[in-house]
Amino acid sequence: MSPGDQQKMGGGEGLFSTAYRCLMECDPDTKMELTRQAARAWREGRLELGEEPGEESGPQAVGDPGRPERPQLVHPRELPRRSVAHDQGRAALIHAVTHIEFNAVNLAWDAVYRFRGLPRGFYHDWVGVAEDEARHFDALRERLRALGRDYGDFPAHNGLWDMAQRTAHVLLARMALVPRVLEARGLDVTPGMIRRLNAAGDRETAEALEMVLREEVGHVAAGSRWFRHVCQERGLEPEAAFFELLQGLLRGEIRCPLHLQARREAGFSESELERLERLCR
Numbered sequence: 001m002s003p004g005d006q007q008k009m010g011g012g013e014g015l016f017s018t019a020y021r022c023l024m025e026c027d028p029d030t031k032m033e034l035t036r037q038a039a040r041a042w043r044e045g046r047l048e049l050g051e052e053p054g055e056e057s058g059p060q061a062v063g064d065p066g067r068p069e070r071p072q073l074v075h076p077r078e079l080p081r082r083s084v085a086h087d088q089g090r091a092a093l094i095h096a097v098t099h100i101e102f103n104a105v106n107l108a109w110d111a112v113y114r115f116r117g118l119p120r121g122f123y124h125d126w127v128g129v130a131e132d133e134a135r136h137f138d139a140l141r142e143r144l145r146a147l148g149r150d151y152g153d154f155p156a157h158n159g160l161w162d163m164a165q166r167t168a169h170v171l172l173a174r175m176a177l178v179p180r181v182l183e184a185r186g187l188d189v190t191p192g193m194i195r196r197l198n199a200a201g202d203r204e205t206a207e208a209l210e211m212v213l214r215e216e217v218g219h220v221a222a223g224s225r226w227f228r229h230v231c232q233e234r235g236l237e238p239e240a241a242f243f244e245l246l247q248g249l250l251r252g253e254i255r256c257p258l259h260l261q262a263r264r265e266a267g268f269s270e271s272e273l274e275r276l277e278r279l280c281r
Contacts, residue, residue, distance in 0.1 A: 014052040015042065015123060016059070019113035022130070023106055026066040028141075028151060032134040035105060039131035042124070049120060059114050062168075065106040065161065070152030071099060079155060084200040091149045093193065094205060098140040099156040100186070101212075104133040104219075107164055107178060115171050119229075125222040132215045139208045146204070166249060172230045176245045179223020180268075185255065186216055187262040217266050224267025239272055246279075256280030 018038045025031040041047050051058075082096060083089035108130035112123055141151050163182055167174040190213045197206040231238040246252055254276050263273060 013041075013047060015047040015049050015127075016113055016116075017052055018047055019109045020060070023062065023109040023113055024066040026068055028068060028102065028137070031066065031105060032138055035109070035130050035134040039127050042127045049123060051116070058116060062110060062114070065110065067102070067106070068152060071095075071154060071156040073158045074155045076157045076159065079157060084196045084202070087147050090197070090200065090202060090205070091144060091147045092154050094140055094144045094147070095149065095151065095154040096156065097193070097209070097212075098137060098144055098151050100160065101133050101137040101140060102151070103158075103160040104183070105130055105137060107160060108133055110164055111174065114168065115174070118226075122226055122229075125226070129219050129222060132219065136212045136215070139211065140205075143205045143208055172227065172234070172236075172241065173245050173249065175223045175227035175230065176242050177249055179220050180227060180242065181246065181250065181254075183216060183223070184220045184263060184266065184268075187213065187220060187266065188255070188257065188259045190216070191259060213262070217262050220263075220266035228267075239269065239275075242272065243275060252279050254279045
């Protein structure tokens, strides 16, 4: 990013237009730098919260977010096997998680841009999530490069953004099904990846994933917090609303085992965890 671009970030700009700029940027390096600049500008009070000139009708429709031409997006069944016993399989595994983090940056900015009229704390949470996800992307991309590969070298799937599209106009569904289902799945599977990487002697990548796991607990907790906020505003019982959405949009499908302690820390009640375990397949 040029010095002029850095100066412009936050110079009388609003949060929503900044979020849109980050969301629609295609180049990964520029997207991550814009994200860091935007998060800093927000913390320093240099981004205004409120509708901006030309935005009286609300957010623009977002089809596809900004992303590079590669990786090629395929059905999950077409993805390569990811054994960590050799460098190729380990690189494929790291690439898959790197792609998830790239999508997570877009998802956080989409939540900031799309959903209006919420308390300032909502935007503070999701700007912070975007900044964390950018750091995760950079850390994992560095590990990928250490193996002689880069982001885009393997195919990937688009499941996270597909769910963003399905929940584009319903905040309650977005908070329930992206942080509390899809991202919570990361809490369940990451400890196993860490064990496999340590067994393969890749302590550096394992440490990067340990950092990701710690911070993702807070991201899922933000989803829990704002899901319950919307339920309270609408007079809904949160657990009943969560399982109704889970059944309606995902046919009640949950994969196990669950990382129960991480999910507790991320705002799941014991009753919810018991019901989720009964749904496991």
